[in-house]
Amino acid sequence: MITAVIIDDEPNAIELLQGYIKKLSFVECIHSFRNPIEALVFLKEYDVDLIFLDINMPQLSGISFIKTLENPPKIILTTAYSEYAVESYEYQVTDYLRSSL
Template sequence: MMNCVIVDDEPLAREGLASYVRELDFLALAGVCENPLELLPLIDKQPIDLIFLDIQMPKMNGIEFLKIMQKPPMVVITTAYPSYALEGFQLNVLDYLLKPITFERFFKASSKARDYYRLLTKPAGEQQSNVADEDYCFIKCGNKYEKIPFADILYVEGMQNYVNIYTLKGKFMTILSLRGLEENLNSQLFIRVHKSYIVSINKIESIEGNEIFIQNHRIPISRNYRQQIIDEVVSKKLWENTKRKNV
């Protein structure tokens, strides 16, 4: 279980997030603060694994707090202002939630934090022993079962009652829902880019306009997913002129 803290100057926002936390059995609410200054004593008293952090607050905003804090816990930004997204991800926040925050979106961010927490806290020997068990799956294609290494997957296309899995070795069709398949893929390696497409992040060669290019494939990006792709895929690895000023 992860200890989390909510930092927000709006009482209704704090109550809403607290009610969401109580719905998840892998989160324990260790404290609720009106501003980052109240958070510091909490961190000194007990281990905090995750912070749900607002940006616009009196005394000190969330971005300023992250800039001065050394080795912060995992952070999920909760704000009404989308303009801070790039700066937030440059400060290594785990996710960026825009108010009003739905439970579905909160659950997705919290699950991402849980997966990352498990990765950080898993013993090294256990990590090595499980690698072979987690790098492939089997799917049923007609009358046989095909072994699909996750590292070979380029992208997945969802059709009405089945999915096409495009890999380095070719295309495989199986009767699965795209949503069900997505739930079994590592969210750090794969990302939904369209209601009908999931792509391997490592296989993306370029993004132009509303299309992703993987080898000779062109995968559409829907408007609803474009900003998430920029935030979670591009921004984390983006080299800009501003980063070269001190060179």
């Protein structure tokens, strides 16, 4: 089972991702966060296999978030802004999902 968390400041985006994840028998979303700082605290205590991470958030950008992780799990960046796609691959992300929310 792949354990995952969602980090996104938009409740609708979290709800949409949770809906898709529930359809996958091999992925379990164990927590979601609207505040990336709270997610950092959680990830210091709990290991996860995958993070669905928004790039454009007010408290801490997704790119800055990645830079704080010592041993990052697989990361799928989620955003409505396609201009971040090229930069995101500099951080060895697993994938990039562009949303139209």
